[in-house]
Amino acid sequence: MNPYLAGVGLGLVLLLAYVLVGRGLGASGAFSAVVAVIVNAVAPAHAQSNEFYRGYLENGFGSPFKSFLVFEVLGVAVGGFLSGALSGRLKRTVERGPRMSAPGRIVLAILGGALMGFGAKLARGCTSGQGLSGGAVLDLGSWTFMIMVFAAGYAGAYFLRREWR
């Protein structure tokens, strides 16, 4: 799809979220709820003594999984799958540059994901929650965050060219 058309589509979904429930989109919060529930299951006293985990355990309507972001991210998986199926883009593969091995790419994906998870918690949101949603409401912290995301991406691109190019 034309990028501007896809962007306007995303923007209308975001606007709908604000109009209906008064909040934007997000993704990393759902991941946090899963982590908090697992830690709480393995070591309840440890999780309850930690303000970060407790925040997610007390979230939701009666259960941490009955929360807006968890339901939304389940929807993202369904919507992504439907779109991929309709456009013939379902493909089991490991995307990487021509000089990169598949196992090497997997290791870097895990490492990058870990940096992403850590950074998203420090910034209280990821590209969806801080970037898109905060961007649209002109949130000062979100715009600061977004400029830094692009800056770090460009700064790192040279060093990771063997992974992608």
Add this chain to the structure above:
Amino acid sequence: MMAPFYKYGLFGDEVSLILAALIGVGFGFFLEQAGFGSSKKLVAQFYLTDMAVFKVMFSAIVTAMLGLFYLSWAGLLDFSLVYVSPTFFWPDLVGGLVLGAGFIVGGFCPGTSVVGTATGRLDGLAFMGGVFGGIFVYGELYPWLADFANSTAMGRVTIDSWLGVSKGLVVFAVVVLAVLGFWGASAVERMMARREVEAGT
């Protein structure tokens, strides 16, 4: 009838969860239609060959921003009830840098990794695993990180309130910057395409 509807009690918690799932379906659909189930497409932004990340992100921001602006101007939406994440200046800045590094190393962000996984990308699945790990490490280190994470708290602050100018002015400036950015991004793409032809790659 005023928006946000949920805040005005038009429907309850259960309905809000159903709406969350439906909104998610739309979100995932357009992310995939933009090509963002693909890590190579996403990182192409940083190699200047395909600036779709910028184009999609800013056309989405401009669309939602204009919608919110005109709805509240028309008195149909109470912007003070719309959630604006509180600003913590240094944590937002440093978090953005760490997240940006994760983007170029891992090739996804949390939302797009879900879409990548749903369309069969195993690197997306590995990335999701990494996100869980990174959040766990943050959680375990939280007792030591809390002081920094809660520092430079500025509360609910938007660019217009921070600059002390009208919202309309900032909205207009963002639209102008976005249009200039779209034009610049396409110019850079054309330049990179020419260079690759000349290099014979």
